[in-house]
Amino acid sequence: MSSEPLVQIRDLNFSYDSRAILSGINMVIPRGKIVAIMGLSGCGKTTTLRLVGGQLKPSSGAVRVAGQVVHELDNEGLYAMRRRMGMLFQFGALFTDMSVYDNVAFQMREHTDLPAEMIHDLVLMKLHAVGLRGAHDLMPAELSGGMARRVALARAIALDPLLIMYDEPFAGLDPISLSIVGELIRKLNDALGISSIVVTHDVQESLKIVDYVYFMAGGKIVAEGTAEDIRRSTEPFVHQFVWGEIDGPMNFHYPAAAYGKEMMEQPGKPRRWWA
Amino acid sequence: MTPADLLRQLGHRVTSRLWRLGFASRFLLMTLLYSGTALKRFQLTIREIYFTGVLSLIIILVSGLFVGMVLGLQGYDTLQRYGSSEALGILVALSLVRELGPVVAALLFASRAGSAITAEIGLMKATEQLSAMEMMAVNPIARVVAPRFWAGVISMPLLAALFSAMGVLGGWLVGVQLIGVDEGSFWSQMQAAVDFRQDIMNGVIKSCVFGVLVSWIAVFEGFDADPTAEGVSRATTRTVVTSSLAILAADFVLTAFMFRGI
């Protein structure tokens, strides 16, 4: 049982209003590993996470988490499964009407009957793990971006999940917070024996910490491999992405009609009357 | 644009409105279905009563007082032409208890508390807090929506009663203390004419209905808001506009039912 990977994604297709977002995704997230999903904005990375979390239903194919097919679970089963998952949202998504302490305590109060003293100890432990025990009285509005991300991380590990999903954990952080968060992801993964999925487009930082990488473009997986494989990859798209080159298969220009032809055309009607 | 296009546009508008109404009804049903948490862990609802009810107190009390005082002045001016200024008590009390109390209090409540509820839930959606809650296996309808809904439903009749009571006091202040209408006949005529069941209870029923309407619209618009700054601001406006219209329309229907035989 334990040799079986925690998350298996098979032939996953997803379309929204008959617009295909994901097609034929196959992924494996082994236990105890950190797997990154990389790609440009809008390539379907976050959608993949939402499918794993059961917030969306696939058009075909399946996501298996710990042996259970996510989209076949009923509401209760889904909620039971989500208790064993943690998710870190792009900007933390802390509850703004609660203090840092209450944010971390939230799930313990909702899902367990632990006495208040034990919750107190657990919350301080989790906050200590992310280095913010001293900030437990602050409100989310008083935190910096990096601190908010770390509190959200403490909240995500509140119930000792099997799997943590990170949605753009590095977006909008200064270089120091970036390394702190990166290192925390690695350390928590190893110390708690959990598995992690990191959705990101921050190549350099994530390649330092992850075990395996899937590259996505246009709703498909275009490359995969270990961090070393990716760095050395000669695939033009991966090369362009990793080294941040402007020229390559991904165009700087949004698809458009021929430049000269469009310049000669009459100005069109404004899209909106006030424009 | 051809006539067919116009018709198609009209049809599209009607069907999309209907679709939205159906969606809102389903949402209300879900809210009622998941109200267990809000009622069992009543502390959650009490907190929201503080934000919707207690924080609306000032505006309700002050407006009630002024509305009552204006009624006193205007009513006296009209009544004394017919030599029946003692009936001022009846006029003030009946207009407040039957109509102005429930309706004006509900309108104020929609713009003070309803818009706040919509903005709060909309922003929670925009900042992915609702999504985060769902991923933590906590139903946002049970944890966020239902307590706010019930807080509104509980607060509204109390606020309307306070509005009416303050209004009667305002009318008394102007009529009796300022103008000098006889105090005895002010109160006794009022008591003779205002019936507990017909007038006061019907007013309370009205305000309960308005409480459900405003809270429902507020939580629905917040939950349904586009998760952007523009979307939340639009949803907030829609809450105030829709609930005001709903209050006035429902008031007409309820009045037609309640005071038919009199």
Place this chain on the structure above:
Amino acid sequence: MNRAAIDLWVGLFVAIGLAALLFLALKVGNLSSTDVGETYAIQARFDNIGGLKVRAPVKSAGVVVGRVGEIRFDSENYVALVSMQIDKRYQFPRDTFATINTSGLLGEQYIGFEVGGDIEMLKAGEVMKKTQSAMVLEKLISQFMFDKAAEGEDKK
């Protein structure tokens, strides 16, 4: 804002809200005075009830003794059948005379009881024998004009 303070404020809010409701019920409305207590029903037929409404007062010697409960049209006799809820404390002789009066010239209409001399009292559900219909202003005026006109002709 901590939990105890919120609880206190909400408690205060609910208390003054209920107090306002009580104020409306007792001081503004008439919950404290009439219509509590038990009642019994008696009925009366009138040729014309004028503007009499449901819940209009029933008075005897100017004191409210009951209220109009229901007004129906009796399709057998083509008259109005009015049933009244009378306070249990008051009993009236069987030959009591029910009239429809108007308080003031244009005021609301009510039923007045003029007590007769019968030894037996009206029982619940009984129908009163002697009634007098509402005075319809138009009829009165036209009668007055007619009389005047007749007087004028006599003098000629």
